[in-house]
Amino acid sequence: MTINRILEIIKKNNAEADLDLLRLVYDFAKEAHQGQKRTSGEEYIQHPLEVAYKLAEYKMDLATIMAGLLHDVPEETNKSLADIEKNFGIEVARLVEGITKLGKIKYRGLERYAENLRKMFMAIAEDVRVVFIKFADRIHNLKTLYALAPVKQQRIARESLDIYAPIANRLGMEEIKCELEDLSFPYVYPEEYKWVMEISKKRYVEQTKFIEKVSKIIRKELEDNSKFEFLNIAGRSKHYYSLYQKIIKKDMDIDKVYDLVALRIIVKNIDDCYRVLGYIHKLWAPLPGRIKDYIAQPKPNGYQSLHTTVFGPDGKITEFQIRTQKMHEEAEYGVAAHWLYKENALKENLKISQNKLKWIKELVNEQKDNQTAKKYLRALKLDFFKNRIFVFTPKGDVIDLPEGATPVDFAYHIHSDIGNKCAGVKINDKIATLSTPLKNSDVIEIIIDKNRAGPSEAWLSFVQTHAAKDKIRASLNKKSRLNIFKFFGK
Ligand code: MN
Numbered sequence: 001m002t003i004n005r006i007l008e009i010i011k012k013n014n015a016e017a018d019l020d021l022l023r024l025v026y027d028f029a030k031e032a033h034q035g036q037k038r039t040s041g042e043e044y045i046q047h048p049l050e051v052a053y054k055l056a057e058y059k060m061d062l063a064t065i066m067a068g069l070l071h072d073v074p075e076e077t078n079k080s081l082a083d084i085e086k087n088f089g090i091e092v093a094r095l096v097e098g099i100t101k102l103g104k105i106k107y108r109g110l111e112r113y114a115e116n117l118r119k120m121f122m123a124i125a126e127d128v129r130v131v132f133i134k135f136a137d138r139i140h141n142l143k144t145l146y147a148l149a150p151v152k153q154q155r156i157a158r159e160s161l162d163i164y165a166p167i168a169n170r171l172g173m174e175e176i177k178c179e180l181e182d183l184s185f186p187y188v189y190p191e192e193y194k195w196v197m198e199i200s201k202k203r204y205v206e207q208t209k210f211i212e213k214v215s216k217i218i219r220k221e222l223e224d225n226s227k228f229e230f231l232n233i234a235g236r237s238k239h240y241y242s243l244y245q246k247i248i249k250k251d252m253d254i255d256k257v258y259d260l261v262a263l264r265i266i267v268k269n270i271d272d273c274y275r276v277l278g279y280i281h282k283l284w285a286p287l288p289g290r291i292k293d294y295i296a297q298p299k300p301n302g303y304q305s306l307h308t309t310v311f312g313p314d315g316k317i318t319e320f321q322i323r324t325q326k327m328h329e330e331a332e333y334g335v336a337a338h339w340l341y342k343e344n345a346l347k348e349n350l351k352i353s354q355n356k357l358k359w360i361k362e363l364v365n366e367q368k369d370n371q372t373a374k375k376y377l378r379a380l381k382l383d384f385f386k387n388r389i390f391v392f393t394p395k396g397d398v399i400d401l402p403e404g405a406t407p408v409d410f411a412y413h414i415h416s417d418i419g420n421k422c423a424g425v426k427i428n429d430k431i432a433t434l435s436t437p438l439k440n441s442d443v444i445e446i447i448i449d450k451n452r453a454g455p456s457e458a459w460l461s462f463v464q465t466h467a468a469k470d471k472i473r474a475s476l477n478k479k480s481r482l483n484i485f486k487f488f489g490k
Contacts, residue, residue, distance in 0.1 A: 001046055001049040001050050001053055002049070003022075003023065003026045003049065005053065006022070006049065006052050006053050006056050006065070007019050007022065007023070009053070009056040009057060010022070010056050010062070010065065013056075013059045014059075014062070017062050018062065021062070021066070021088075022062065022065065022066060022069075024087075024088075025066045025069050025070060025088060025092075026049075026069055028070070028073075028079075028087060028088075029045060029048055029069045029070055029073060030045045032073050032077035032078075032079045033045045033048070033072070033073075033076065033077055036076065036077075038144065038147070039144075039147040039148055040144045040146075040147035041147070042144075044072075044076070047072065047140060047141075047144075048068065048069045048070070048071060048072060049069070050136075050140040050143075051068040051069070051071060051133065051136045051137050051140055052065050052066075052068040052069045052136075054068075054136035054139060054140070055068045055132065055133065055136050058132065058136075058176075058333060059333075060129070060132060061129075063091045063092050063095060063129075064095065064129045064132060064133060066088060066092045067092050067095035067096050067099065067129075067133055068133050068136060068137075070084055070088070070092065070096050071096055071099045071100075071133055071137060073096065074096060074097075074100050075100055075103065081093055081096060081097055081100070084096055094127070095127065095129060095130055095133065098123055098126065098127060098130030098133075099130055099133050099134060099137070101119065101123070102119050102120065102123055102130065102134055105119065113159075113162070113163070116159065116163050117163055120134075120163065120164075120167055124167075124171075128171070131167070131171070134164075135164065135168060135173075135176050135180070138156075138160055138164055138180065139176070139179055139180065139183065141156060142156065142157065142160060142180070142183035142184060143183060145157065145183075145187060153187050154187065154188070156187075157183075157184040157187035157188045158184070158187075158188050160180045160181075160183070160184040161180070161181060161184040161185075161188055161241075164180050165177050165180040165181045165184070168180060172302060172303070172330070172331070172333075173332075173333055174331060174332050174333075175332045175333065176333075178239040178241070178242060181239065181241035181242065182239055182240055182241050184241075185240055185241040185244070189244075192244060193240065193244075196240050196243060196244045196247070197240065199254050200238070200240070200243060200254065203254065203255075204238060207235070207261060208235065210261055210313075210314075210316065211234075211235035211261060211263060213313060214261070214263060214312060214313060214318060215233050215234075215235075215263065217283065217313065218233065218263075218265070218279070218280065218283070219233065221279050221282075221283055222276065222279060225279065232264075232265070232266040233263065233264070233265045233266070234263070234264055235261070235262065235263055235264075243257065261312070261316060261317070261318045261319065262318075262319040262320075262321065263318065263319070263320050263321070264320075264321045264322075264323070264328075265320060265321070265322045265323075266322075266323060266324065266325055266328050267322065267323075267324060268324065268325070269324060270295060270324060272324075273295060273305075273306050273322045273323060273324065274306070276306075276322050277291075277306050277308060277320075277322055280308060280310060280320055280322075281308070281310070283310075284310035284311055284312050284313075284318070285310060285311050286308050286309065286310050287309045287310065287311065287317070290307070290308060290309035290319075291306075291307070291308045291309075292306070292307040292308075293306055294306065294307065295323075295327075297440070297441070299440075302330060303330070303331055304323060304327040304330070304331075305321045305322060305323040305327060305331065306320075306321070306322040306323070307319065307320070307321055307322075308320050308322075389401055389402070389403055389405065389438060389439065389440045390440055390441065391410065391438050391439075391440070391441065391442045391443070391444050392441065392442070392443045392444065393414070393443075393444065393445075394443060394444075394445045399413055399414070399444075401413060401438065401464075401465065402464055402465060403464075404437050404464045405437070405438050405463075405464045405465060406434060406435050406436060406437060406438065406462055406463060406464065407422070407425035407427070407432070407434050407435075407436060407438065407444060407446060408422060408434050408435075408455075408459050408462070408463050408468055408472075409438075409463050409464050409465045409467075409468045410425075410438065410444050410446065411425075411446045411468075412463075412465070412467055412468040412471050412472070413465065413467065413468070414446070416471050416475075418446055418448065419455065419468065419471055419472070420452070420454050420455055420471075420475050421448045421449055421450060421452045422434065422446050422447070422448065422449075422452075422455075423447050423448060423449035423452055424446075424447035424449075425444060425445065425446055425447060426444075426445040426447065427442050427443070427444055427445075428442055428443050429443070429445075434459070434462075435462040453479065454475045454476065454478075454479050455471075455472045455475050455476060457472075457476060459472055460472055460473070
């Protein structure tokens with residue numbers, strides 16, 4: 001890897017970027033790491049270069065790429081964080097500091113796992129760019145994992161699979177998630193990896209042929225019948241680890257996995273998405289109930305596309321995903337997609353992204369008291385890795401909650417008093433029970449009973465959030481203490 005290759009990509013994506021500054025950062029990092037070698041035998045500077053390259057590829061802003069070049073300097077060289085700040089400013093220094101903090105994990109076993117997760121969440125809540133750098137760092141470390149001792153290989157690969165990939169997934173960064181998984185897979189499950197490679201080979205060739213055939217038909221149909229251009233049509237790329245997960249889900253029968261062929265069509269605008277859907281349905285009959293409009297109703301993580309499944313050529317069940325380029329970038333890069341646009345819009349985008357991630361901060365705050373690693377982990381994982389839904393107050397404020405949350409969760413999310421006095425609920429103007437699981441974009445109106453003594457113990461059996469559970473328990477405890485006082489006539 002060379003600095004020039006990085007500069008080239010940045011030039012393509014961001015004409016205004018200060019490339020001279022990046023060159024200075026490179027000279028600084030190179031000098032700091034002078035004479036150091038990686039365990040793989042390479043010059044050390046190759047590692048930060050690879051990290052910066054990945055970040056440039058993901059169209060990150062300049063400060064993030066600079067921090068990528070510098071990320072190992074405070075830990076591995078005799079230059080300090082203060083030197084970085086003096087030379088390149090506070091923003092870059094903060095990012096490097098964030099990375100350094102993430103790296104310091106002292107525990108072993110379960111404690112290590114919990115601490116690792118907590119640190120990642122803290123970093124996300126503070127500045128999500130730190131986590132992007134960490135992902136790029138981890139991806140290159142996984143690529144050179146062969147050079148390390150088996151114990152370290154296991155630890156790093158497992159950590160990537162158990163912590164980094166799920167977080168990337170949760171942030172909607174599909175591509176990074178798959179890369180982390182596929183690089184870790186052969187180390188964590190060597191036998192299974194070999195097996196998946198072997199059994200998928202032949203079917204993959206067949207599938208590629210089929211996809212070519214479908215592409216040809218649809219391409220011709222679109223070109224014959226309309227003037228609009230489409231940007232891309234492709235079979236979805238194969239990822240061995242997610243394929244392995246699918247095989248497990250399908251009772252270890254790979255034929256069931258390969259039953260379904262999936263193609264992705266990328267077009268210029270939303271109108272074209274619906275037009276393409278029409279053409280596909282004209283060519284092949286859709287399967288009932290399989291048309292999904294995630295453009296009109298995006299998934300909780302923001303995902304947008306049209307999905308349909310049809311009886312394709314030779315009667316083969318074929319799935320299509322139709323989306324615009326912007327939707328595609330959002331789907332692949334997740335929250336990182338907000339950096340894809342102009343540098344001067346960065347501050348605004350950063351604000352939006354950090355706002356989107358506000359709930360993580362609340363989550364970390366909620367859990368900050370000293371709980372045991374196991375309890376802490378369970379709570380964090382439950383709330384973090386569950387899908388989120390977005391619902392509205394009658395005034396139109398957006399509240400985000402974990403999937404399966406009920407009106408009581410909603411009420412306690414707004415305020416403890418609203419939760420404690422909650423007597424009923426209207427969902428989309430209709431009276432509903434307090435245990436009804438909420439759906440994306442529901443409008444929730446809590447009906448308050450000012451005379452209500454407090455929460456019902458029965459609520460504990462259906463609330464989903466830890467915040468609601470804790471507040472209900474707290475209120476019940478207080479009540480029972482009061483009753484005891486009454487009983488003793490105090
Ligand atoms: Mn590193």
